[in-house]
Amino acid sequence: MRLGAMFGDMFRSLFKRPVTELYPFRKEPAPSRLRGALTYNPAKCTGCQLCVKDCPSNAIELITIDKANKRFVMRYYMDRCTFCAQCVQNCRFGCLGMSNEQWEMAALNKEAFTVHYGREEDLQKLLSTNPHE
Amino acid sequence: MENETREKFIIPIGPQHPALKEPGHFEFSVDGETVTGATVRLGYVHRGIEKAAEERNWVQDLYLLERICGICSHAHALAYSLGVEKLAGVTAPPRAQAIRQLVAELERVHSHLLWLGVSAHEAGFDTLFMFSWRDRETIMDVLEGLTGNRVNYSVNVLGGVKADIDDARADAIRRGIDFLEERTQHYLKIATSDETFLRRTRGVGYTSREQAEELGLVGPTARAANVARDVRVDVPYAAYTDFPVQMTLDTRGDLEARFVVRIRELFESYRVVRQILDRLPAGELTARMPRRIKEGETVSRIEAPRGELFYFIKSNGSDKPERIKVRTPSICNFAVVTGTAKGHQLADMPMILAGMDPCFSCNDR
Numbered sequence: 001m002r003l004g005a006m007f008g009d010m011f012r013s014l015f016k017r018p019v020t021e022l023y024p025f026r027k028e029p030a031p032s033r034l035r036g037a038l039t040y041n042p043a044k045c046t047g048c049q050l051c052v053k054d055c056p057s058n059a060i061e062l063i064t065i066d067k068a069n070k071r072f073v074m075r076y077y078m079d080r081c082t083f084c085a086q087c088v089q090n091c092r093f094g095c096l097g098m099s100n101e102q103w104e105m106a107a108l109n110k111e112a113f114t115v116h117y118g119r120e121e122d123l124q125k126l127l128s129t130n131p132h133e
Numbered sequence: 134m135e136n137e138t139r140e141k142f143i144i145p146i147g148p149q150h151p152a153l154k155e156p157g158h159f160e161f162s163v164d165g166e167t168v169t170g171a172t173v174r175l176g177y178v179h180r181g182i183e184k185a186a187e188e189r190n191w192v193q194d195l196y197l198l199e200r201i202c203g204i205c206s207h208a209h210a211l212a213y214s215l216g217v218e219k220l221a222g223v224t225a226p227p228r229a230q231a232i233r234q235l236v237a238e239l240e241r242v243h244s245h246l247l248w249l250g251v252s253a254h255e256a257g258f259d260t261l262f263m264f265s266w267r268d269r270e271t272i273m274d275v276l277e278g279l280t281g282n283r284v285n286y287s288v289n290v291l292g293g294v295k296a297d298i299d300d301a302r303a304d305a306i307r308r309g310i311d312f313l314e315e316r317t318q319h320y321l322k323i324a325t326s327d328e329t330f331l332r333r334t335r336g337v338g339y340t341s342r343e344q345a346e347e348l349g350l351v352g353p354t355a356r357a358a359n360v361a362r363d364v365r366v367d368v369p370y371a372a373y374t375d376f377p378v379q380m381t382l383d384t385r386g387d388l389e390a391r392f393v394v395r396i397r398e399l400f401e402s403y404r405v406v407r408q409i410l411d412r413l414p415a416g417e418l419t420a421r422m423p424r425r426i427k428e429g430e431t432v433s434r435i436e437a438p439r440g441e442l443f444y445f446i447k448s449n450g451s452d453k454p455e456r457i458k459v460r461t462p463s464i465c466n467f468a469v470v471t472g473t474a475k476g477h478q479l480a481d482m483p484m485i486l487a488g489m490d491p492c493f494s495c496n497d498r
Contacts, residue, residue, distance in 0.1 A: 005327035006260045019267055031274075033281040033296065056189065056196040084196045084287040089295055098281070 035083040036103035040074045040117035044093040047072050051087035051096060060087060065122045073118035073126050078105060141169075144479065148177045154251070155493035159470070159486075163479055171474035171482075173467050178497040186457045191217055191426055192291060194454060201459065202495040203284050204247060207233075207240045208437035209459070209495075210289040215370055216433030216446040217291055221426045227414040229293035230372040235409045236280065236288050237371070237435075238402040239306075242313065243272045244438035244490075245395045245402075249320060252392070252487040256333040261323060268316045275309040278302065293419030303410045310403050317399045324392045334388040338473045338485040341386055348468040352440020354489045357394040358386035364436040371435075376408050388488045395490075425452050437462055439490050461495040 021028060030036070038060075045062075047070060052060050059080040065071040088096045107113065116123055141162050148156035156177035162170040182201055186194045199210040211233055218225060225233070246269040253261035273283050280286035280296050288296050298306075324330065340348070345358035355362050363380045365373050381397045383390040428450040435442050440462030447456040466489040473485060 002326055003328050005323040005330070006264070009264055010260060019270075031278045031281070033278065035281040035287075054190065054192040056193040082196060082200075082285070083282065084199075084285070085281065085295065086192060086196065086287075086290070089290055 030100045034100040035098040039097045041095045042118045045095045050090040076115045079113035168474045171471045182498045190452045205437045206285045212435045212444045214289045225293045226417040228416045232294045234372040241438045248490045255483040255487040271309045292422040321396045337388045339387045351462045351465045353394045357390035359384045463492045463496040
């Protein structure tokens with residue numbers, strides 16, 4: 001039985017820097033496995049839709065531009081995504097990944113959260129047919 | 134019982150109250166400062182998760198159920214995956230089971246350190262709260278490095294796990310554990326020797342072994358009253374047969390015993406984590422799971438950081454479950470508040486409540 005069992009800790013802390021990370025001023029690199037924004041590589045996609053089927057929050061839409069030539073555009077709703085990486089697990093062709101660099105996602109409008117991935121010409125085609133998107 | 138001539142004075146606490154981190158409603162009838170009775174009312178964080186699970190497929194449910202609780206997310210995902218695998222007749226490979234147990238034990242470390250801070254805070258011992266939470270960051274970083282997220286680790290998939298462990302990662306975990314073991318020794322010493330703190334814990338919220346059995350307590354709260362009840366030992370799941378744990382018991386049954394049991398469980402977790410890292414079985418990470426689970430029903434039990442977590446899963450042969458019922462450890466342990474409140478000071482109530490480590494979100498779903 002003693003009084004002030006943590007006085008020693010408190011005294012030693014007086015001579016130490018705060019352990020709090022100085023976040024916006026100094027950014028520590030994120031761990032390599034951090035699950036940030038989804039990335040999509042259209043080159044290998046076969047349009048099997050397995051990523052769409054198992055997404056727990058319906059954050060992925062796969063839009064077919066030309067099925068025969070395997071041309072797809074992925075519409076990714078970043079605000080719905082729960083970053084569980086089930087889609088990455090499901091993809092047998094390694095098209096999907098989660099970035100450990102893009103994790104600061106705050107934005108002032110909702111439009112910033114709808115991301116389109118795909119070949120440049122496919123994106124042009126999709127956006128020209130649906131100009132309101 | 135009430136004296137007929139005197140009015141009963143009831144102090145309502147919650148659902149919104151500064152002393153509660155989550156919504157719950159308590160009514161303490163008092164005579165002066167002494168509590169004469171307590172009732173609890175729950176259900177303020179009901180989100181309808183069990184019903185929502187019936188609308189989603191088996192894989193989607195894994196992530197929905199993981200979000201029942203922010204502290205023991207892996208426990209929920211693990212209980213669900215083990216149950217669904219049992220229904221489908223699939224067994225996850227040994228390496229996956231070992232990694233599941235490893236994450237479960239790391240999660241227990243983080244949960245117990247969080248609890249240590251919260252209950253120290255309720256006792257007014259904010260120094261211990263700040264220091265234990267600072268050290269808890271170590272385990273959060275370890276979990277983030279291993280699984281990719283600090284809270285909802287999503288390490289499980291049906292039929293296995295996502296995250297593998299290589300030598301560099303194993304060393305990072307060992308370093309974190311070594312640091313924490315030293316700190317935990319220090320906290321055990323503080324929790325059992327600081328005079329001021331012991332006045333808040335010693336003899337408070339006492340349950341005898343018989344009373345604990347009668348109230349149906351689970352987890353560390355029951356083990357602090359010498360009730361030998363631990364699913365990891367009684368019905369080993371995942372890799373607990375290969376990497377067994379020792380049950381931590383205490384005979385005293387008061388708040389001090391609950392502190393001692395939880396802190397000593399940390400040492401057991403550190404030992405098992407090291408053992409798993411040293412003898413991690415080689416092999417695959419996932420087994421193939423069917424999309425439709427054959428008809429049937431099953432029960433899946435695991436030891437969450439707070440006690441026994443129970444899942445009932447029923448399948449009708451489709452790609453969605455017909456019914457999922459979750460019973461969380463907190464609902465069993467709330468009896469400790471209503472059962473032991475009588476005769477204590479009103480100021481002891483937050484400590485008794487925090488001492489059973491309540492999780493309202495788990496409890497209400």
